[in-house]
Amino acid sequence: MNRVIDLKTMTVAYGSNPVLWNINATFKKGAMTAIIGPNGAGKSTMMKAMLNMIEPLNGSVTYYLDNEPSSYGKVKKRIAYVPQNTSVDWDFPATVLDVVVMGRYGHLGWLKRPRKADYDYAREMLVKVGMPSFANRQISQLSGGQRQRVFLARALVQDAELYLMDEPFAGVDIKTEGIIIELLKELRREGKSILVVHHDLQTVAEYFDEVVFVNREIVAAGPVAEVFTDAHIEETYRVDHNLGEEGVEDVGITL
Incomplete structure (x- = not known):
């Protein structure tokens, strides 16, 4: 397989509470992959372990951006991450343009300031996400959908090869969802x-x-x-130890 990430026998815990057990998964290069499961299933934890934000108890995360095995540290500048909306301090005093330009820091290196070209590129990405007039707006004044678009613009200016996104469609309006998915499809077309x-x-197959x-x-x-079958959906959500049948109802599935 033309893979981009391999997870091997990975187990992750918070304190004494295991969250993921013996995870083995291979993610395909050049594809858009959905990570699906009920609340509390460990989806975000899996992504954070891939990004070296959480250290697994055992197992490994291996990257293949150059078709050769690499650690996260060797390829991190080529990876963009869009966190959950709720995990960000939106009261931080920064403008929309400031936040987007932060995506250029990996290219600038330590102690180097963004140049005019970096700000111009950030403004170009704000046009792509439909927010050029918001450049000088404080991020605390944005709606949920607008915040997601800003974080997508920040990811785009990184010129990454791999994009990891934690629920980018959560809490956004239909217009924003359409903008995001079209930009993601454009990235996929670029390899x-x-x-x-x-x-x-309901949107996985699409x-x-x-x-x-x-x-x-x-x-x-x-x-x-x-793989996206009724049997696998039922198996995944039926064994939700934390939420029981509520976990099924929350995602709109009738079993």
Whole structure:
């Protein structure tokens, strides 16, 4: 397989509480992959472990951006991350343009200030996400959908090869969702790899090439056309130990 990330026997815990057990998963290069599962299933934790934000108890995360095995530290400048909207301090005193320019810091190196070209590029990406008139707006004044678009623009200015996004469609309006998915499809056409923690099962077949079902463990993974089945959906959400049937209802599934 033309892979971009391999997870091998990875187990992750918060303190004494295991969140993910024995995760084995391979993510395909040049594809849009959805990571699906109920609340509390470990989807965001899996992504954070990939980004070296959480250290697994055991197992490994290996990158193949150059078709050779690499650690996160060797390729991190080629990876863009869009966190959950709720995990960001939106009261931080910064303008929209400031936040987008932050995506250029990996290219600038330590102690170097952004140049005019970096600000121009950031403004260009704000045009792409439909927010050029918001450049000088404080981020605390933005709606949920506008915030997601700003973070997408910040990811775009990184010129990354791999994009990891944690629920980028959560809480956004239909217009914003359309803008985001079209930009992600454009990135895929350019050969980029995109991993998305996703919650809306109704759009998986329309948006994604690959899907990974997870609930503490990997339930199933592979091409959407083969793996996104009623049986795998039922198996993934039925074993939600934290939420029971409420976890099923929250994502709009009738079992």
